[in-house]
Amino acid sequence: MITRTKIKLRDKRLADAPDNYAWGTDPELAELDAAPLLTNVFDEYLAGYACELRYPSPTRHSFAIETLDGKHIGNCAYYNISETKSEVEMGIIIGDRDYWGKGYGTDAVTTLLNHIFRQTKLNRIHLKTLTSNPRAHKCFEKCGFVPCGKLTENSYDFTLMEIHRQQREREQPEGGKQSAYKVAGQ
Numbered sequence: 001m002i003t004r005t006k007i008k009l010r011d012k013r014l015a016d017a018p019d020n021y022a023w024g025t026d027p028e029l030a031e032l033d034a035a036p037l038l039t040n041v042f043d044e045y046l047a048g049y050a051c052e053l054r055y056p057s058p059t060r061h062s063f064a065i066e067t068l069d070g071k072h073i074g075n076c077a078y079y080n081i082s083e084t085k086s087e088v089e090m091g092i093i094i095g096d097r098d099y100w101g102k103g104y105g106t107d108a109v110t111t112l113l114n115h116i117f118r119q120t121k122l123n124r125i126h127l128k129t130l131t132s133n134p135r136a137h138k139c140f141e142k143c144g145f146v147p148c149g150k151l152t153e154n155s156y157d158f159t160l161m162e163i164h165r166q167q168r169e170r171e172q173p174e175g176g177k178q179s180a181y182k183v184a185g186q
Contacts, residue, residue, distance in 0.1 A: 002111055002114075003111075004111040004114075005107055006067070006103060006107040007065050007067060007068065007073075007108050008067075008068060009063040009064070009112065010066060011064070012063065013053075014050060014053060016064050016072055016075075017042075017045070017049045017050075018042075019095060020075065021042055021045050021046075021049075023095030024037070026095075029093065032093075032130065032133060034154070034156045059079060059081045060078070060081070061079070062076070062079075063077065063112070065108045067099070073094055073096040073098075073099045073104060074099070074108065075092070076091065076108055077091055078090045078112065078116055079091070083121075083122075086122050086124060087123065087124035087126060088116065088120075088125055088126075089125075089126055090112060090125055092105060094108070105136075106143060109139060113143060113163065117169075122165070123166075124162055124163070124164050126163075127140065127145065127160075128158040128159070130156060130158060130159075131150070131158060132157070137161075140161050144171050145162060145163045146162060146163070147159055147160065148160050
């Protein structure tokens with residue numbers, strides 16, 4: 001478990017499946033995530049979800065996002081890990097609308113960035129976000145990401161963003177905002 005000021009990142013659990021299913025079947029959230037709307041029934045979804053938990057991909061690390069009092073509000077991940085390029089892609093969703101616009105997404109992104117840069121040797125983290133999602137852009141820019149291109153894919157327009165280890169270290173020297181980061185057991 002990784003804790004910061006507003007959230008905890010923890011391993012995903014089977015008990016998270018109902019929340020994830022509800023978020024995946026929500027048309028607005030699917031559109032904001034540029035993802036297809038889930039159409040399978042819950043039992044089918046649950047079987048696939050359980051399989052993903054049992055056999056995780058070696059090139060993907062996923063986390064549930066919880067409030068400090070233990071409420072599951074979203075998910076984040078880093079994936080497409082490339083040791084040869086020293087880079088990875090990341091993504092986040094705050095599925096519980098009650099936590100939108102209150103800094104939980106920024107705290108989760110900051111926590112995940114800190115974790116990646118502290119626990120790996122990767123030098124670049126990149127993401128794509130819908131050009132039409134200014135709330136996400138503001139969050140990512142606040143966390144240090146900079147725009148680095150545009151992409152149109154499956155009729156969606158994306159802004160590509162990135163952050164480099166060196167840039168992060170300049171902006172967040174030891175003892176700065178990162179000091180609130182805690183990994184359970186350390």
